Amino acid sequence: MSPELNAPGISEEDKARLTQSGIELSMQNRCGSYLQMNQDVLHAECQEEGIEVLSYRKAMEKYDWLKEYEWKAVPKDKDEITQYVASQTDPKGYVIIAHKGTKNILPIQACLYLGRETIQHVHNIIIAEEGAELHIISGCTSGGHVGQGAAHYGVSEFYIKKNAKISFTMIHTWTENIEVFPRSASIVEENGVFLSNYVCMQPVKKIQMYPTATLKGENSVARFSSIIIASPSSYLDIGSRAILEGKGASAELVTRAITKGGTIISRGQIIGKTAGTKGHLECKGLILKDGTIYAIPEIDGRVVGTELSHEAAVGKLAQEEIEYLMSRGLSEDEATATIIRGFLDVKIAGLPEALQKQIDATIDVAEKAGF
Structure with a gap:
C-alpha cells in the first residue's frame, strides 16, 4: 500500500x-x-x-x-480553452493506462488542487486496453482563500477498448471565485462501457462543460450521471452528449439539478446515427430559492431503427410531501432535507461500491450544511 500523500502548504481546512x-x-x-498543486506534480503512482x-x-x-492518442478525442483547436492548454510548452496532467486484461478493485484518485490566483491547466489521457477495467475518482478543489482571477482549464481524453470499462467519478469542491472549464471526450469500442459521474454541490463562480462520448463499437455503452447545486452566485452551464455510431450502442444521460438562487443550464444531446441504437435523456430540476434552470434536451435521430427518448421537468418542493413527513414527526427542515436527499439519490448501475459510497458521502456533507 502506498504511504500517506505529502501535501505541503495545504492547511487543515483545505485538507x-x-x-x-x-x-x-x-x-x-x-x-x-x-x-497536482497548482502546476506542480507532487505524486504519480x-x-x-x-x-x-x-x-x-x-x-x-x-x-x-501515446502520440497516437494525444488530441484525438478532443481536438486541440476545439475552442480557446483547448488552444490554451495545447500551447503550453510544459504540459501538466496525468496519463492512466490499464493494460490488457487488468482491473483495479480499489479506485485510483486524481487530485487537482488550486491554491493561488492563476490558471491551472491539465491535459489527461486515460486508456483502458482490451478487457481492462479502470475505476477513477477525480477530486478537484481550491483553497478557501483563493480570490478572483483563478481558473481551472482541464482537458481529458478517454479511450475504452474492446470489452473494457472505465468508471470516472469527478467531484468538484471549488470556491465562489473560481471559473472552471473542463473539456473532455471519450471513444468507446466494441462492448466497451464508459460510466461518467459528476458531482458539484459547493459554491463556484462559473463552470462550463459538455463532455461527449462517441460510441463507435458494436454494443458499446455510455452513462452520464450529474448531481449539481447552484448557489446564488453560481453560473453552471453543464451537459453531456452521446453519439451512437456502433450497432447496438446505447446511452443514458441523467441530471439532477437544484438552484438556491444561481443559474443552471442543463444541456443534453443524443445523436442516433445507426439502426439498432438506443438512448434516453433525463433532467429533473428543483428551484429552492429564486434562480433559473434551463433544461435543453436534444434527441437527433438520423436513421430508421434508432430509439431515442427524453424527459425534462423543473419545479419546486411539494408542500404536501413536507407536511406528510412533518405529520410523521420530522421538523420542517428535516422533512425538506429528506425530500431533497431522495431527489438527489441517483444510483449508477455498474458503479463500484467505493465510488457510490463517495458520492453518498458528498451528499451527506451537503445535507449537513443545509444543501
Whole structure:
C-alpha cells in the first residue's frame, strides 16, 4: 500500500475540502494516486500490477505510441480553452493506462488542487486496453482563500477498448471565485462501457462543460450521471452528449439539478446515427430559492431503427410531501432535507461500491450544511 500523500502548504481546512472531494491523503482505500498543486506534480503512482499512473510529461517520454492518442478525442483547436492548454510548452496532467486484461478493485484518485490566483491547466489521457477495467475518482478543489482571477482549464481524453470499462467519478469542491472549464471526450469500442459521474454541490463562480462520448463499437455503452447545486452566485452551464455510431450502442444521460438562487443550464444531446441504437435523456430540476434552470434536451435521430427518448421537468418542493413527513414527526427542515436527499439519490448501475459510497458521502456533507 502506498504511504500517506505529502501535501505541503495545504492547511487543515483545505485538507478537509480535499476529503469532501473524495481524496484520501492516507491512501487507505486507494490503489494509486495523482496529486497536482497548482502546476506542480507532487505524486504519480499506482500499486496495482498492470496499471500505470504517470505525469503527462513522463508518460510521453516513456511511450512514443501515446502520440497516437494525444488530441484525438478532443481536438486541440476545439475552442480557446483547448488552444490554451495545447500551447503550453510544459504540459501538466496525468496519463492512466490499464493494460490488457487488468482491473483495479480499489479506485485510483486524481487530485487537482488550486491554491493561488492563476490558471491551472491539465491535459489527461486515460486508456483502458482490451478487457481492462479502470475505476477513477477525480477530486478537484481550491483553497478557501483563493480570490478572483483563478481558473481551472482541464482537458481529458478517454479511450475504452474492446470489452473494457472505465468508471470516472469527478467531484468538484471549488470556491465562489473560481471559473472552471473542463473539456473532455471519450471513444468507446466494441462492448466497451464508459460510466461518467459528476458531482458539484459547493459554491463556484462559473463552470462550463459538455463532455461527449462517441460510441463507435458494436454494443458499446455510455452513462452520464450529474448531481449539481447552484448557489446564488453560481453560473453552471453543464451537459453531456452521446453519439451512437456502433450497432447496438446505447446511452443514458441523467441530471439532477437544484438552484438556491444561481443559474443552471442543463444541456443534453443524443445523436442516433445507426439502426439498432438506443438512448434516453433525463433532467429533473428543483428551484429552492429564486434562480433559473434551463433544461435543453436534444434527441437527433438520423436513421430508421434508432430509439431515442427524453424527459425534462423543473419545479419546486411539494408542500404536501413536507407536511406528510412533518405529520410523521420530522421538523420542517428535516422533512425538506429528506425530500431533497431522495431527489438527489441517483444510483449508477455498474458503479463500484467505493465510488457510490463517495458520492453518498458528498451528499451527506451537503445535507449537513443545509444543501
